[in-house]
Amino acid sequence: MPRVSRVTPEQLLAISRIRGSAAEAEQLRKMDAQRRSNASNIINPHEVKGDYDAGRLLMTTLNGEIRPITHEDLATFRKHVKSVGGRLKKGLTAQQIINLSRKEDRERANEQIHMAVPAGTNKGTVRFITNASKDSNVTRHHVSVELVNYEAAVASPTDPKKLAQWLVKESPLKYDCDCGRHTFWYRYITTIGGFNAGRPENGYPKLKNPNLAGVACKHVLRVMHELSKNMNIRNVIAEMIDRGQRGAAKNNGVITQKKAAEIAKMQKARKREISASDIKKPSKALTKLAAKKNNKGASKRPVDSEQALFDAQRNLRKLLQSGLISQADFNVLVKANR
Numbered sequence: 001m002p003r004v005s006r007v008t009p010e011q012l013l014a015i016s017r018i019r020g021s022a023a024e025a026e027q028l029r030k031m032d033a034q035r036r037s038n039a040s041n042i043i044n045p046h047e048v049k050g051d052y053d054a055g056r057l058l059m060t061t062l063n064g065e066i067r068p069i070t071h072e073d074l075a076t077f078r079k080h081v082k083s084v085g086g087r088l089k090k091g092l093t094a095q096q097i098i099n100l101s102r103k104e105d106r107e108r109a110n111e112q113i114h115m116a117v118p119a120g121t122n123k124g125t126v127r128f129i130t131n132a133s134k135d136s137n138v139t140r141h142h143v144s145v146e147l148v149n150y151e152a153a154v155a156s157p158t159d160p161k162k163l164a165q166w167l168v169k170e171s172p173l174k175y176d177c178d179c180g181r182h183t184f185w186y187r188y189i190t191t192i193g194g195f196n197a198g199r200p201e202n203g204y205p206k207l208k209n210p211n212l213a214g215v216a217c218k219h220v221l222r223v224m225h226e227l228s229k230n231m232n233i234r235n236v237i238a239e240m241i242d243r244g245q246r247g248a249a250k251n252n253g254v255i256t257q258k259k260a261a262e263i264a265k266m267q268k269a270r271k272r273e274i275s276a277s278d279i280k281k282p283s284k285a286l287t288k289l290a291a292k293k294n295n296k297g298a299s300k301r302p303v304d305s306e307q308a309l310f311d312a313q314r315n316l317r318k319l320l321q322s323g324l325i326s327q328a329d330f331n332v333l334v335k336a337n338r
């Protein structure tokens with residue numbers, strides 16, 4: 001479905017205003033933390049475990065209608081937690097986040113969210129601004145993305161542009177959005193999956209998302225799409241890696257308003273469709289490792305594949321050393337290569 005964009009150039013400029021955006025995002029984080037600490041209807045992890053007093057009369061929408069939570073519901077919640085934890089613990093790439101999203105969120109992103117502009121970078125974290133939908137009571141949203149393997153990239157002597165591509169296409173990401181959909185539907189999922197970049201949420205979404213379906217709101221989806229496909233954004237990340245590799249003491253990069261406006265304008269004109277098309281595709285890094293395994297004993301192999309393999313092994317070792325992957329993950333990945 002083609003995206004419908006009703007944003008004027010003036011509005012576009014207001015949405016992509018960089019100055020003050022970090023303070024605005026911080027203010028929203030504080031308001032969210034305040035709201036959370038005042039909430040009285042949160043179901044705690046020990047209650048989901050079974051230590052639940054029915055007298056609390058907490059409600060759920062599991063199986064449709066809104067009704068008080070039963071001990072049977074708690075068993076279902078535990079089953080969902082186990083399933084999500086098992087599936088998502090290894091971290092998700094941008095495309096995997098899109099693939100695991102709900103169709104309705106992708107449709108909303110395609111119809112309503114056309115802009116995801118980087119507003120600042122700092123040591124592996126990129127702060128984005130997206131437009132809000134026209135029905136929203138705010139004009140924009142703040143999404144932050146943590147490039148999980150950033151430190152490994154900085155430690156590598158490889159060209160920053162190549163590393164930027166590796167970070168945005170093949171490496172796991174953590175994320176956060178200030179919107180209600182992320183807060184009440186998905187923050188719990190990103191928390192138990194270990195890829196939450198903001199305030200963790202340990203209260204099961206018993207009302208909004210009792211089946212723990214989906215992983216990302218329309219703003220995060222637009223960001224993931226642009227992050228993995230937009231060359232301008234990749235260049236911003238390459239610059240951040242370059243600063244890191246040079247050992248710059250101050251690694252927070254400022255995006256100029258001119259650049260932000262340029263990116264926003266281009267995004268509006270190009271209307272990129274988000275689709276969950278690559279569901280069965282294994283990651284390139286793993287494909288390279290598997291290729292090495294299949295070629296064992298073969299005398300000829302393209303030189304670039306050797307190099308890619310060497311890079312992948314080195315990166316894996318760094319990930320292990322920096323604690324970003326476990327020894328078990330490392331063993332599995334390196335074994336695929338023997």
Ligand SMILES: [Zn+2]
Nearest residue numbers: 177179217219
């Ligand atoms: Zn959002």
